[in-house]
Amino acid sequence: GEDVEQSLFLSVREGDSSVINCTYTDSSSTYLYWYKQEPGAGLQLLTYIFSNMDMKQDQRLTVLLNKKDKHLSLRIADTQTGDSAIYFCAESLYQGGKLIFGQGTELSVKP
Amino acid sequence: KAGVTQTPRYLIKTRGQQVTLSCSPISGHRSVSWYQQTPGQGLQFLFEYFSETQRNKGNFPGRFSGRQFSNSRSEMNVSTLELGDSALYLCASRLGDQAIEAFFGQGTRLTVV
Numbered sequence: 001g002e003d004v005e006q007s008l009f010l011s012v013r014e015g016d017s018s019v020i021n022c023t024y025t026d027s028s029s030t031y032l033y034w035y036k037q038e039p040g041a042g043l044q045l046l047t048y049i050f051s052n053m054d055m056k057q058d059q060r061l062t063v064l065l066n067k068k069d070k071h072l073s074l075r076i077a078d079t080q081t082g083d084s085a086i087y088f089c090a091e092s093l094y095q096g097g098k099l100i101f102g103q104g105t106e107l108s109v110k111p
Numbered sequence: 112k113a114g115v116t117q118t119p120r121y122l123i124k125t126r127g128q129q130v131t132l133s134c135s136p137i138s139g140h141r142s143v144s145w146y147q148q149t150p151g152q153g154l155q156f157l158f159e160y161f162s163e164t165q166r167n168k169g170n171f172p173g174r175f176s177g178r179q180f181s182n183s184r185s186e187m188n189v190s191t192l193e194l195g196d197s198a199l200y201l202c203a204s205r206l207g208d209q210a211i212e213a214f215f216g217q218g219t220r221l222t223v224v
Contacts, residue, residue: 004165031211033213035215037218041217041218042115042117042201042215042216042217043201043203043216044212045212045215048211048212052156082194090154097144097159097166098144098156098158098167098169098207099144099146099156099213101146101154101155102153103153103170104153104154
């Protein structure tokens with residue numbers, strides 16, 4: 001079945017790295033996504049990774065995918081207070097269509 | 112280039128009423144999906160439209176319906192509103208039905224009293 005799990009909270013100090021983890025159940029997933037949601041706002045697409053890739057780097061963001069364990073992580077380097085938000089992991093069975101979201105991880109960055 | 116536009120941003124309705132929400136996708140995008148976000152259930156897929164056809168539907172009652180117009184704008188309708196329908200309704204826009212990236216609007220905050 002389709003299910004995506006994330007831890008609910010993460011607190012880090014400004015300048016540290018943040019690692020947000022996600023597990024998914026559907027091995028048919030083709031794309032896995034990370035979205036960011038700030039208070040009162042919609043979802044901002046941060047990055048995505050194709051299921052046959054292990055890693056993708058985009059500036060301060062690094063996505064790691066362990067397909068065997070169905071584990072996805074998002075690393076944010078040099079975390080800033082502006083990175084405080086809720087981060088959602090999502091999977092889709094085909095390109096970008098129906099997205100299955102995790103519960104979201106609330107990242108709190110302390111100065 | 113304008114992003115995804117959802118109107119209205121906020122809405123208060125009474126139980127039993129119906130409501131229509133609107134979504135204008137990014138110019139040139141032809142696929143629109145709708146999601147419901149609540150504290151208890153999180154983000155749940157409602158439906159997806161492409162070229163005026165519903166391509167996929169989530170597990171919601173028939174009170175939730177949608178449509179897409181020839182200019183790709185989409186509307187969703189909820190009839191016989193219940194308190195539990197209070198949520199943030201988000202619309203996502205994609206270039207086509209095979210596009211990888213989905214871009215979300217700011218959402219419509221519906222409160223049912």
